[in-house]
Amino acid sequence: MKRIIISLLVLCPVVLSAQSNFTIKGKVSGPMTALKKVYLNYNDGTAGRTDSVEIKNAEFEISGTMKDGNYNSATLAIGNSQSRRPDRQLTLFIKKGERITVDVQGALPDSKITGSVQTELYQVMRDSLSGTKDVDQSLLILKRLIVQYPDSRMAFRTFLNIFGTGQVQRFPTKFPEIANLFSLFSPQIQGSKEGLAYSKYLENVRHLVIGGTLSDFTSKTPEGKVVKLSDLRGKYVLVDFWASWCIPCRGEFPYLKKAYTRFKDKNFEILGYSIDHDKSLWISALENDDVPWINVSNILGPEDPIAREYQIYAVPANFLIDPNGKVIATNLRGELLESTLEKFIK
Structure with missing residues (x-):
């Protein structure tokens, strides 16, 4: 019996260590030494882990343990709690069997990483793109990256950082x-959970970008009159999403009034759509x-x-459509609305 117990005691550490198939060792210096704890949030190939x-x-x-042979994304956070501060978060791409070292000397994203090929590559690409303000240059750099690493989750994460959900509308x-x-x-x-979600997002915004056709909708005026967007077909229409509580939205009204006064008799209309939840506040603002x-x-x-169909997660937001219902401009703020209308309405 003693021999069996001793054997089990010897075997237990081996079994426990086999459960983990990657490690991250870190050394902290500089201002981060005042912090107490490190958190690791990662996907093991089947589910999220912390x-x-x-x-x-x-x-x-x-x-931790990876259950497949792929590179999976992870976030290392440092602090007294699971910090969401960008300077205390580090993106990693981890594969089964990796022994990663992290040398933290300043902000966590600037740490020196060794032992994770995809993370090291991610940092190189991130640094290449960080100083790039030209969208065409970003597209070119990303294309080279994706062509070289089409299976890379790191490449996909880099892509999402720039053109992810909610970002495509910035580049209509x-x-x-x-x-x-x-x-x-x-x-x-493309078939991963994130890939399928992004594919659905692209399909949802396809009609909201330049050249797309806005979905028709029906709503009511303060007096209860039913109005359809398609009722205005044949005119240039600015569909303007706003709310009574949105100060920047109402700050745009003087510019909208100026453009409306100038072009309302030249086949132009504005259709305001409020995302208010209180009718009295909406009417009062009008x-x-x-x-x-x-x-x-x-x-x-x-x-x-x-609003969700139109991917409205912040206001003000607007879409300018031509007489055929095609989107010809988006998010026209200030004097840009009037100068854009000048190009289309003579």
């Missing part, structure tokens, strides 16, 4: 190029700001299905 360890003598070691003329970049990823990346153009709302707040 672990944490104390920082002792300015060093830490944390381990570049939708074909962005969609083409996504198509260069392998079926494995009266106080003396808004002369058509305004509608379903009084459903920011979660309004029409």
Whole structure:
């Protein structure tokens, strides 16, 4: 019996260590030495995982298990809690069997990484793109990266950092190029959970970018009159999403009034859509700001299905469509609305 017990005691450490198949060792210096704990949030190939360890003598070691042979994304956070501060978060791409070292000397994203090929490559690409303000240059760099590493989750994460959910609308003329970049990823990346979600996102915004056709919708004016977007077909229309509580939205009204006064008799209309949840506040704002153009709302707040269909997660936001219902410009702020209308309406 003693021999069996001793054998089990000897075997137990081996079994436990076999459960972990990657490790991250870190050394902390500089301002980060005042922090107490390191957190690791990662996907093991099947589900999300979270672990944490104390920082002792300015060093830490944390381990985990990957259940597949792929590189999976992870976030290392340092602090007294799971910090969301960008300077205390580090993106990693971890594969089974890797022994990673992290040398933290300043902000966590600037740490020197060894032992993780994909993470090292990610940092090189991130640094290459960080000083690039030209979208065409970013597209070119990303295309080279994706063509070389179509199976890389790191490459996909880099792509999402720039052109991820909610970002494509910032580059309304570049939708074909962005969609083409996504198509260069392998079926494995496109078929992943993140890939499928992004594919759905692209499909949802396809009609919201330059050249797209806005979905029709029906809503009501303050007086209860039913209005459809398609009722205005044949005119240039600015579909303007706003809310009574949005100060920047109402700050745009003087510019909208100026453009409306100048072009309303030249086949131009504005259709305001409020995402208010209180009808009295909506009507009060219209009266106080003396808004002369058509305004509608379903009084459903920011979660309004029409707002979601139009991917409205912040206001003000607007779309300028031509008489055929095609999007010709988006997010026209200040004097840009009037100068854009000058190009189309003579």
